[in-house]
Amino acid sequence: MNRIVRIIGVGILLVAAFDYVTISPRQTNAATLAPQQAAQEMAATVKIDNFSFSPATLQIKAGTTVTWTNADDIPHTVVSDDKIFKSKALDTDEKFSFKFDKAGTYPYFCSLHPKMTAKVVVQ
Numbered sequence: 301m302n303r304i305v306r307i308i309g310v311g312i313l314l315v316a317a318f319d320y321v322t323i324s325p326r327q328t329n330a331a332t333l334a335p336q337q338a339a340q341e342m343a344a345t346v347k348i349d350n351f352s353f354s355p356a357t358l359q360i361k362a363g364t365t366v367t368w369t370n371a372d373d374i375p376h377t378v379v380s381d382d383k384i385f386k387s388k389a390l391d392t393d394e395k396f397s398f399k400f401d402k403a404g405t406y407p408y409f410c411s412l413h414p415k416m417t418a419k420v421v422v423q
Contacts, residue, residue, distance in 0.1 A: 345369065346418070348376050348390070348410075353418035360400060362422050367397040377411045386411075 342364050347354045349371040358366065368378045370390040378387040378396050387396035389412065400406065400422045410416035 343367065346378075347371050348378075351413055351416055353378075353408075353410075353416060356418045357421060358418070359421045359423065362401055362403055363399070364422070365397055365399040366420060367395050369393065369395050375412060376416065378408055379411045380406050380408045382406075 342361070344358055344360050344364055344366045346358060346366060346368045348368055351372065353368070360366065368387070368390070370376050370392055373392060375389040375391055377389055378385065378398075380386070384406065385398040385408070390396055400420060403422050405419055405421050407417065407419040409418075
């Protein structure tokens with residue numbers, strides 16, 4: 301009888317361990333998926349190429365970080381009209397990021413090529 305109780309006890313432990321190993325990672329992934337999606341939703345990108353910013357008007361929510369990437373063969377900058385943000389000269393494939401915390405419209409330009417203009421609209 302004692303041996304049967306031990307065998308049943310070991311069986312229960314094995315089932316519990318198997319259940320933990322197969323279900324727990326899915327629960328962990330589901331629990332971490334929402335914050336990862338939120339982080340992805342709070343990011344936006346602007347491409348600098350052919351002497352232009354694309355998109356020319358970017359609409360985002362407050363708290364979003366915008367990353368500009370220079371895909372052009374020559375340096376460019378990203379400077380807001382009111383100097384809230386200002387990048388260094390970005391060479392090809394270099395990036396600049398800024399987090400927009402307050403609602404408003406933020407026009408910006410390339411200080412090396414002032415006809416290059418665009419804006420970020422934060423809601």
